[in-house]
Amino acid sequence: MFQLQSKHPASCSELVGKVDRFGGVTVRDFPPDISEDSFNIVLKASLASWRREGKIAVWLHIPISLSRLAAVAATLGFTFHHARQDQAVLCLWMGEGESRLPGFATHQVGVAGAVVDESSGKVLVVQDKNKTKNAWKFPGGLSEPGENIGATAVREVFEETGVRTEFRSLLSIRQQHNHPGAFGMSDMYLICRLSPLTYDIDFCTQECLRCEWLELTELARTGDTTPITSRLAKLLLHGLRHGFHHIDLAMEELPAVYSGLFYQLYHRRLPA
Known part of the structure; x- marks a missing residue:
């Protein structure tokens, strides 16, 4: 004023x-x-x-x-x-010595959803439009401010494929610096495991060239995918065969030290 x-x-x-x-x-x-x-x-x-x-x-x-x-x-x-x-x-x-002010955000957060149909052994994948290589990948996009990563995965999967899902766990985190799509900043790319609530595909033709339920075994061996998608397909196959508790980083919400706030902690579940 x-x-x-x-x-x-x-x-x-x-x-x-x-x-x-x-x-x-x-x-x-x-x-x-x-x-x-x-x-x-x-x-x-x-x-x-x-x-x-x-x-x-x-x-x-x-x-x-x-x-x-x-x-x-x-x-x-x-x-x-x-x-x-x-x-x-x-x-x-205005304090003494060199500035100790924190810098602004240095990372963007991308989230993808690996939607696994446990009854058929299939996973939902897309091929992005306007890419140099039409590779199969998990649908996803950038997390919005204040949005939990599980909510981002569910939202992005629905926007790209029309399939409604439910968050199950965090599977992996990739960190990459000087990312071209992040204006030269760093990029965190997280992949979540989701369970399907619906199965009919109605994919976004503006973003996707193709969208299919693909056999996990096929995704794990095909060359028409990205290295991270291939690695995660093998991880999901292991979970499908031996139990997802072997690969899941489950989410637990805990109270923060700031009154009235909460945070989400992702970790392997402790044995009972």
Whole structure:
């Protein structure tokens, strides 16, 4: 919030922000008609006050409609931290020594669902459209913010194939750096085991070239697939023959140290 002094329009009060538990200040509210000169005066005064109070960092959440203010902040030492949709976040370290501010997210999370029909020994696979190689793979896509990986797998499988499923376990995690599809960042690719609730295929023709229930034995030996899909097909065959408890990383929801929050823990089940 700003409060402009009526007698001296060029003289503004200081920025009002929310102090976090680390001693930083976050500012989210800016008058839509403030000029760059007025903002420069306000920001300088605010920084002086926050330094006197011992604050160690400042975060400015600037809407895209006021992007001109970012240039003003840059002259006072602010740098871009990240941007999301209609907002850019700038930061300034004011503590001692080098900045200890955390970086923004360095990974994207992709999730695929291996839908296994235990009665037939078949698994649901797709071939992506517009790929250089039409390889069989498990349907999947990127996890959305705040979405559990099991929910991502179920959602993506339904969107791509029309088959409804139920989450069973986590099977594998692949980490890859400098991923071309992640703007040069790192990529985490997780494959979940799902059970089918429906079986009729109605695949998305915009994303998929083909979609089939394929024998796991065929998927494990065919050359028309990716290395990770082939490896997971062998793993699923082992689970089908000897029990999925040998390969599953089951999910358990536990309370977090932050009051009212929970997290999901994936691990092999302990013996009874």
